[in-house]
Structures are given as structure tokens and as C-alpha cells.
Amino acid sequence: MKNNNPLSPHIQIYRWNISSLVSISHRITGIINIVALTVICFWIASLLLGENSYEFTKIFLNSILGKLIILGLTWSFSFQILSEIRHLIMDLGYGFELKVTKITGLIVIIGSFVMTVLIYLI
Amino acid sequence: MNKATKKWLFMKASSVVLIPLMAWFILNLVSVFDKDYVDIIGFFSNQTSKILVSLLLVIAYFFSALSISEIFEDYIQDEKIKNVANKVLNIFAIITPLITIIIIFNLNT
Numbered sequence: 321m322k323n324n325n326p327l328s329p330h331i332q333i334y335r336w337n338i339s340s341l342v343s344i345s346h347r348i349t350g351i352i353n354i355v356a357l358t359v360i361c362f363w364i365a366s367l368l369l370g371e372n373s374y375e376f377t378k379i380f381l382n383s384i385l386g387k388l389i390i391l392g393l394t395w396s397f398s399f400q401i402l403s404e405i406r407h408l409i410m411d412l413g414y415g416f417e418l419k420v421t422k423i424t425g426l427i428v429i430i431g432s433f434v435m436t437v438l439i440y441l442i
Numbered sequence: 443m444n445k446a447t448k449k450w451l452f453m454k455a456s457s458v459v460l461i462p463l464m465a466w467f468i469l470n471l472v473s474v475f476d477k478d479y480v481d482i483i484g485f486f487s488n489q490t491s492k493i494l495v496s497l498l499l500v501i502a503y504f505f506s507a508l509s510i511s512e513i514f515e516d517y518i519q520d521e522k523i524k525n526v527a528n529k530v531l532n533i534f535a536i537i538t539p540l541i542t543i544i545i546i547f548n549l550n551t
Contacts, residue, residue, distance in 0.1 A: 327516060327517055327518075327519055328516035328517060347509075347513065350506065350509055351510075353464075353502075353506075354502065354503070354506040354510075357499065357502055357503075358538060360471075361499070361538055361539070361541070361542040364486065364542055364545055364546060364549075365541070365542065365545050367479070367482065367483060367486070367545075367549060368545060368548075368549070371479040371480070374479040374482075378476075378478070378479065381475050381476050382476045386475075386476070387476070390471070390472065390475050390476075393468070393471075394468055394471075394472060397464050397465075397467075397468040398468070400464065401461055401464050401465055404457050404460070404461055405461060407457070408454065408457065408458065411454060439468060439469055439472055440472060442469060
């Protein structure tokens with residue numbers, strides 16, 4: 321069955337600004353996070369195989385690549401948390417002025433990096 | 443209340459619960475991911491972790507299924523393909539957390 325509803329324009333059509341960057345990054349990090357959670361589900365399942373089988377996973381997670389993946393994941397989760405808070409505030413009817421959307425967008429971008437560092441320091 | 447409004451409300455309600463759960467999870471993940479097998483089993487065997495990780499998985503997959511179906515809505519025009527994609531997505535969003543929760547509740551120190 322063919323639906324005649326218009327599709328959303330593809331991302332190449334937009335002129336890049338902070339709001340579109342945050343919006344597209346919100347979707348991308350959302351997909352990254354659910355893929356990561358699925359990998360974490362496999363990680364949890366692998367625990368059933370016992371301590372000896374876990375050795376390879378432990379070596380990988382302690383490697384530079386493993387640590388970089390966890391660092392990236394921390395940023396992705398941090399971004400999603402801050403961006404979701406921004407969305408909820410906007411849903412309450414606040415922060416729609418152009419200047420404010422730019423400021424809150426910047427807070428999300430910069431804040432996600434600050435939050436990543438803080439999580440590692442804690 | 444129409445379907446779209448209901449979907450939006452479910453998305454917003456789940457995101458309110460998901461924000462503190464994600465923060466809790468990432469804080470704990472960073473502190474345990476490189477530890478020994480026994481420490482990781484210890485983390486997941488803890489009653490609080492079991493409940494919070496289970497809650498996180500259920501809500502995260504529920505929220506993702508709703509969000510990804512919005513992306514399908516935006517970019518897939520053929521209703522048949524969209525319905526199949528949504529069905530596959532929903533089955534995945536139910537089975538993955540369910541199996542993982544069963545595993546978590548069977549992990550013992």
C-alpha cells in the first residue's frame with residue numbers, strides 16, 4: 321500500500337546550525353546507545369560461560385581500543401542525557417527563542433564533554 | 443486521545459525515567475568494565491543492580507522502539523515495508539531485554 325504522506329527531507333538539505341547539529345546528533349547517539357546496550361546484553365550473557373572464557377573479553381576491555389570504546393560510549397550517553405533534558409524543557413514550552421536554542425544547544429555539546437570527564441573523575 | 447498523542451506521551455514518560463537510569467548505569471559501567479570476572483559478577487548479582495539494570499533495559503528498548511519507529515515514519519514511504527520494519531523492531535525490543543533479565547537473575551557470585 322502506498323502512503324502519500326510526505327517524507328522528512330534528508331539531512332543534506334538542511335543548512336547546518338547548532339540546533340540541527342544537536343537534533344541529528346541526538347538521533348545518531350540514540351542509535352549508538354541502543355546498539356551499545358545490545359552489545360552489553362551479549363557481554364552479560366557471556367558471563368554465563370564462566371571465568372576462563374571471560375579472559376579474552378577482559379583483555380579486550382583493558383586494551384586501548386576497549387577503553388576508547390567505553391570513553392566514546394560515556395560521551396554518547398552523556399550527550400543523550402543532556403539532549404533529552406533539553407527536549408523535555410522545550411516540551412514544557414520553554415527555550416524556543418533562537419538565541420536560547422543556540423545557547424542550550426551549545427550547553428548540550430560542551431556539557432556532554434564536561435560530563436564525560438566528570439564521570440571518569442568520579 | 444489519538445494514537446500519535448499516546449505515543450508521544452509514552453516517549454516523554456519513558457525518557458523522564460530513562461535519564462537518571464542512564465546516568466546511574468554509565469557511572470557504574472565506567473567503574474566496573476575493566477575489572478575481574480568476579481567483580482563484574484558481584485556487580486550484576488547485587489539486588490539493586492539487578493533491579494536497576496532490568497528497569498533500564500526494559501525502558502531503554504521501549505523508548506528506542508518508539509523513537510526508531512518515528513525514523514521509519516520519516517523515511518519509509520511504503521506502508522508494507524514500514525509495518526514489517528516495525529514488527530521486527532518490536533520483537534527485538536521485547537526479546538533482547540527479556541533474555542538478558544533472565545540471565546541477570548540467574549547470575550550468582
